[in-house]
Amino acid sequence: MRKKLLSSLLCLCVLLSCAPIASAAQKDSFTDGDYTFQKADIAVSGLGNSHALLVDSSKGLRPEDNAYFSDGMLLLYDYKSNTYTYLGDDGKIHDLNQGRFISMCPFSEGLAAVVDKNEKMGFIDTTGKLVIPCQFETPINQVFSPYGSYFRNGTAWVFRYAEGYDMGIGIFMGDSMPGTFTKIDTAGKLIPGTEEDVSMRWSGPESKEISTYGIFCPGGSARGVTGFTEECNAPGLGTFKARFGTSDTGLVQLPTGTKDEYGNAETQLYVVTRKAKSPITLSVMDKDAVLVDNGYVYDYTITNNTATDIKGYYALVNYSARMSRLASGREHFVGQVHRFELDLAAGESISGAMKSQTGGLSTQGMIWVTFENKAEQDSFFANRQIGESSDPSTSDISFGYYYIESETFMKDTFGITILPAK
Known part of the structure; x- marks a missing residue:
C-alpha cells in the first residue's frame, strides 16, 4: 500500500498565553520552536508598538513599507544614497544595485523590475x-517616483506613453497619463495581441489598475514599516508580533535586554523563517473540548493551504511523542487515527466535530496520510494494530476515533520512535 506522508507535524491554531517576549540576548541566530531567527543588518531605534518598526533612518537603510520577502529578498531604501538594495533571508545586505538604478521593485518569479538613470x-x-x-x-x-512591474505566471505588463504626450506639460496641468500596457515574456519580448490602452491619473493609479497590471511604486511610509500584526508563539520567546507576506520569511523586532545611554530599551531586527505549512491543517481549541463518555469532543476546522483543489481519502494520525505512565506504574502509548474523505477547493476550510480519546489534542504530534482510493484507505484501517472506538455518544458528532494498540505501529509505519515515560 502506497502512503504519502504529508506532514510530520501539523500546524495548529491554538489558544496561546500572552507570555512576555524574552530577550533575544544579542544572538546572531537561533531557533525557537517552529521559528528560526537571523539577525538583520539594519539598525532600529526603539521598540515602537505592535504595528510599526521604528527604523533609525540616520543609519541609512529602511525596508519598503509596501514590500515583503519574496524569492528570499526584501526591498530596502537607502536614505544616504537615495537608492535601493535588498535584505536577504540570511540577514545580510545584498547590493544588487551596484549604483546602476534609481528605482527597484520586489522580486516575483525570480525577477525584479529596475529603472535605470534614463528612466x-x-x-x-x-x-x-x-x-x-x-x-x-x-x-x-x-x-x-517611477512605477515598476512584476511577473505573474510568466508574463509582466510594460507601459508606453501615447505618441505625442508631453509628460512635463501633463504634470503641470494635472492631466492623466495616456498610454498602452503590453505584456512581455521572461525574455523581454512583447506578446502580440495583449495591448490595452489606459489613461492613468498623475496622482497615482487606481487600485484596479494596480491589481490588473501588477504596478508597484517604491516609497513606503517614512513613519515606519507597518504590518507587524501576525501573532506568533515560540516556547522561549512566548508571544510575539511578526511581519510576514505571502512567504514563510518575515521580519520581527525583539528586545536585546540592554538599554541605551538614555535608559531606553534597545531592540534588534531579525529575519524570521517559520516552518512551511503542511498542505492540510487541522485547527482545534483545547479549552473548548467537551468531556464525554470514552473521550473528548472537539470542534475542528480543516484548511486546504494550497493553490489547488484537494480531493481524496485521508487518515489523520494523532499521537503522544512520549509514553504515559498509568497509576499502576505501567507505561501506556496514546495514539489514535481519524478517517477523512476530503473535497476542498484551494484555500477552502470546512468545520465539524470529532471525538478524541484524550484532551490536549493540539499539543500532540499529527501526521496526514493520503491514499490512492477508498480500498487503500480501508486496508490501512484494517491493520491489526488499529482498533475502532465505541460509537460517539451524541448524534451531532461526525465520527469517532480509531485507537492505536501500541507504539510499535508508529515505528513500523512511520519510523517514529516513541520516547519512554518520564
Whole structure:
C-alpha cells in the first residue's frame, strides 16, 4: 500500500498565553520552536508598538513599507544614497544595485523590475544580473517616483506613453497619463495581441489598475514599516508580533535586554523563517473540548493551504511523542487515527466535530496520510494494530476515533520512535 506522508507535524491554531517576549540576548541566530531567527543588518531605534518598526533612518537603510520577502529578498531604501538594495533571508545586505538604478521593485518569479538613470525599466535576477535590458518606459507618480512591474505566471505588463504626450506639460496641468500596457515574456519580448490602452491619473493609479497590471511604486511610509500584526508563539520567546507576506520569511523586532545611554530599551531586527505549512491543517481549541463518555469532543476546522483543489481519502494520525505512565506504574502509548474523505477547493476550510480519546489534542504530534482510493484507505484501517472506538455518544458528532494498540505501529509505519515515560 502506497502512503504519502504529508506532514510530520501539523500546524495548529491554538489558544496561546500572552507570555512576555524574552530577550533575544544579542544572538546572531537561533531557533525557537517552529521559528528560526537571523539577525538583520539594519539598525532600529526603539521598540515602537505592535504595528510599526521604528527604523533609525540616520543609519541609512529602511525596508519598503509596501514590500515583503519574496524569492528570499526584501526591498530596502537607502536614505544616504537615495537608492535601493535588498535584505536577504540570511540577514545580510545584498547590493544588487551596484549604483546602476534609481528605482527597484520586489522580486516575483525570480525577477525584479529596475529603472535605470534614463528612466527605462528592465529586470534583474536574484544575482543582480540584468536579464531583461532597461528599454521600457515607466510612468511616474506625483512625487516623481517611477512605477515598476512584476511577473505573474510568466508574463509582466510594460507601459508606453501615447505618441505625442508631453509628460512635463501633463504634470503641470494635472492631466492623466495616456498610454498602452503590453505584456512581455521572461525574455523581454512583447506578446502580440495583449495591448490595452489606459489613461492613468498623475496622482497615482487606481487600485484596479494596480491589481490588473501588477504596478508597484517604491516609497513606503517614512513613519515606519507597518504590518507587524501576525501573532506568533515560540516556547522561549512566548508571544510575539511578526511581519510576514505571502512567504514563510518575515521580519520581527525583539528586545536585546540592554538599554541605551538614555535608559531606553534597545531592540534588534531579525529575519524570521517559520516552518512551511503542511498542505492540510487541522485547527482545534483545547479549552473548548467537551468531556464525554470514552473521550473528548472537539470542534475542528480543516484548511486546504494550497493553490489547488484537494480531493481524496485521508487518515489523520494523532499521537503522544512520549509514553504515559498509568497509576499502576505501567507505561501506556496514546495514539489514535481519524478517517477523512476530503473535497476542498484551494484555500477552502470546512468545520465539524470529532471525538478524541484524550484532551490536549493540539499539543500532540499529527501526521496526514493520503491514499490512492477508498480500498487503500480501508486496508490501512484494517491493520491489526488499529482498533475502532465505541460509537460517539451524541448524534451531532461526525465520527469517532480509531485507537492505536501500541507504539510499535508508529515505528513500523512511520519510523517514529516513541520516547519512554518520564
